[in-house]
Amino acid sequence: MKKSIIHIDQLFKKYKDADDFSINNLNLIIEEKEIFGLLGPNGAGKTTLLSVLCGLIKPTSGKFSINDLSYQNNATEIKKLMGVVPQEYALYPTLTARENLLYFGSMYGLKGKELKSKLELSLEHLGLLKFADKKVETFSGGMKRRVNLIAGILHNPLILFLDEPTVGVDVQSKNVIIDYLKELNSKGTTIIYTSHHLVEAQDFCTQIAIIDRGKIFAQGTPKQLIAQTENASNLEDVFISLTGKELRDVI
Structure with a gap:
């Protein structure tokens, strides 16, 4: 039986001078050895959540644990367990x-x-x-x-955080990257992944959570999410059904 490797409880994050919370009373459990897709439109809170989990920014309130270690008391030890691949080239x-x-x-x-x-x-x-x-x-x-x-x-790393790992690459590079990540996962690495490539996410992820306005709107396997959404034949249909067609331009 799988155990939870990330446990998030009533997490809030509001940036200074912001009108709204980027993370708004978010609760989430991620099990070990999953390829967990965190999907949402621009400004939904994906990158903010990853940044909090990686220790790059502090939450406004709430708590979370990684591998049964509370981040408040074990930040240094937890950081040794994780790998981070940002969207920008580091x-x-x-x-x-x-x-x-x-x-x-x-x-x-x-x-x-x-x-x-x-x-x-x-x-x-x-x-x-x-x-x-x-x-x-x-x-x-x-x-x-x-x-x-x-x-x-x-x-x-025990846990790998990936923010748009295949953005702007050719098909061959994308396939090599995805195959390599699947191999890492098969050896025990839990992967937390964000992307706007919904076709890729549908094939790649074992679990998906759709986030918008700082909250989780739905969670399950790609097949489960498609099956429980009326008239949905793929993950993009699910995404539009939950987050709407409104443009999400963010400055």
């Missing part, structure tokens, strides 16, 4: 791929043969080994995305 463009990954690996406490071995295997797995000593600024978007991913998983 790379140094004038360094090579190898230099970037050696740096990020050392930040996680990896060193020597262990670091070099993991680095080589990951670069090879994602088709980047022959470009390892080229500067990242010369890479295509798909190549940068793959290096960005490696930087977040070198230390074999």
